[in-house]
Amino acid sequence: MRKTFLPFSPPKIGDDEIAEVVDTLKSDWITTGPKVKRFEQEFAEFVGAPSALAVSSATDAMLVGLAALGIGAGDEVITTPMTFCSTVHVIEHLGARPVLVDVEEDTLNIDPGRVAEALNQNTRALLPVHLYGHPCEMDTLLGLAETHGLYVLEDAAHALPAKYRGHAVGTLGDLTAFSFYATKNLTTGEGGMLTGNSDLVEQARIWSLHGIGSDAYTRYSAEDSWSYEVVLPGFKCNMTDIQASLGLHQLRRQTDSQVRRRVIVRAYDEAFANLAEVERPARRDEVEHAWHLYVLRLNLDMLTIDRARFIQELCSRNIGASVHFIPVHMHPYYRVKYGYDPDDFPVAYRNYLRLVSLPLNLRMTDSDVDSVIDAVVDVVTSHRR
Numbered sequence: 001m002r003k004t005f006l007p008f009s010p011p012k013i014g015d016d017e018i019a020e021v022v023d024t025l026k027s028d029w030i031t032t033g034p035k036v037k038r039f040e041q042e043f044a045e046f047v048g049a050p051s052a053l054a055v056s057s058a059t060d061a062m063l064v065g066l067a068a069l070g071i072g073a074g075d076e077v078i079t080t081p082m083t084f085c086s087t088v089h090v091i092e093h094l095g096a097r098p099v100l101v102d103v104e105e106d107t108l109n110i111d112p113g114r115v116a117e118a119l120n121q122n123t124r125a126l127l128p129v130h131l132y133g134h135p136c137e138m139d140t141l142l143g144l145a146e147t148h149g150l151y152v153l154e155d156a157a158h159a160l161p162a163k164y165r166g167h168a169v170g171t172l173g174d175l176t177a178f179s180f181y182a183t184k185n186l187t188t189g190e191g192g193m194l195t196g197n198s199d200l201v202e203q204a205r206i207w208s209l210h211g212i213g214s215d216a217y218t219r220y221s222a223e224d225s226w227s228y229e230v231v232l233p234g235f236k237c238n239m240t241d242i243q244a245s246l247g248l249h250q251l252r253r254q255t256d257s258q259v260r261r262r263v264i265v266r267a268y269d270e271a272f273a274n275l276a277e278v279e280r281p282a283r284r285d286e287v288e289h290a291w292h293l294y295v296l297r298l299n300l301d302m303l304t305i306d307r308a309r310f311i312q313e314l315c316s317r318n319i320g321a322s323v324h325f326i327p328v329h330m331h332p333y334y335r336v337k338y339g340y341d342p343d344d345f346p347v348a349y350r351n352y353l354r355l356v357s358l359p360l361n362l363r364m365t366d367s368d369v370d371s372v373i374d375a376v377v378d379v380v381t382s383h384r385r
Contacts, residue, residue, distance in 0.1 A: 008320035047170035058179030133290030
C-alpha cells in the first residue's frame with residue numbers, strides 16, 4: 001500500500017510562472033494592467049474567440065456575462081442541477097429565476113430534450129455546463145436558442161481545452177465562462193475568463209469593474225488621464241497582473257498538459273475496463289474531452305459498501321478522492337425556496353449517489369497513477385458482493 005497521501009488535485013506551478021510573478025511584483029503595476037491584457041489576447045487566440053475578458057473567477061465571468069446579456073428580474077435561465085452551486089447563484093444574484101432540467105444518462109450534461117420542454121415566454125437564456133470537460137450536445141441547444149431567440153452562455157469551468165465537432169469550446173455560444181481555480185487545467189490561483197462576441201465582452205468588461213467606462217490601468221498610465229465615468233452599477237471582478245503572470249505560462253503549456261492528462265486517462269480506462277463494479281466516464285465521438293475530472297460511477301448493487309465508505313476506503317489507502325457534484329436542488333437554499341425533492345431530477349440524483357472523482361493532475365507520476373489503480377481495484381475486490 002502507498003506510504004504517503006496522494007492529494008486529489010494539487011496545482012503544478014513551474015519556474016516560468018514564479019519568475020513572471022516576481023517580475024510583476026518588481027514592476028510598477030500589480031493589479032489589472034499590461035499582463036492581464038496580454039493574457040486576454042493570448043487566451044482569445046488559443047481558443048479562437050473574437051474577444052476575451054479576464055476576471056476573478058468563472059463565477060464572476062458568468063455574472064458579468066449574464067449582466068451584459070441584460071438578464072434580470074422576470075427572466076428565466078435554464079441550466080442543470082449537476083453543477084457547482086455558483087452556476088445557479090449568478091442567476092439568483094441578478095434577480096432572475098434559475099430553471100433546472102435533468103441531465104443525460106451517459107454524459108450527465110444537460111438534456112436538450114428536457115430543455116425544449118422547459119421553454120416558455122419568460123426564458124431568456126440557456127446556461128449549459130460542460131461537465132467534467134465533456135462538451136454538451138451543442139447543436140441541439142444552439143438550434144433551440146436560434147428558434148426561440150435565446151442567448152447561450154456556456155459554463156466551461158471544466159472545459160479547457162475541449163472541442164465540439166472540431167470547434168473549440170469558447171467559440172460556440174454567445175459567451176463562454178472558464179475557470180482558473182487552483183484545481184483546474186489552467187490555474188491562476190483564483191481567476192476566470194469570459195470569451196465571445198466582442199461587443200458583449202466589452203459590455204461585460206464595464207460590468208466587471210464598478211461600471212466604469214475605462215479600467216484603472218488606462219486611467220493611471222500614460223495612455224489617458226484621471227477622469228472616469230460610471231455608466232452602470234457594476235461589480236468588482238477584475239483579474240490582477242499577478243494572477244495573469246501565472247496564466248500566461250500555464251496557457252502556453254496547455255497542449256502538452258493535455259497529452260499527459262490523456263495518458264493518465266488511458267491508464268485508468270484500461271485498468272477499469274473489466275471491473276464490473278465501476279462504470280468508466282462517458283465520451284462521445286464528436287467531442288474532444290478536456291479531462292478536467294475522471295469520474296467513476298459505482299455499481300452499488302454489486303458492492304457491499306456505499307459511496308461514502310468507498311471514498312473512506314480509498315483515503316485509508318492514502319488516495320484522495322472527491323464527489324462532483326452534490327446536485328443544486330439538494331442544497332437547503334434551493335430546496336426550500338423552490339420546493340425541490342431529490343427525485344425531481346432523478347437522473348442527476350441517482351447518479352450523484354454513485355459518483356467518485358479520482359485524482360487526475362499534472363503532478364502525478366506513473367507510480368501515483370498505479371497507486372490509484374491498485375487502491376480502486378483493492379477496494380472493489382474487498383467489498384464486492
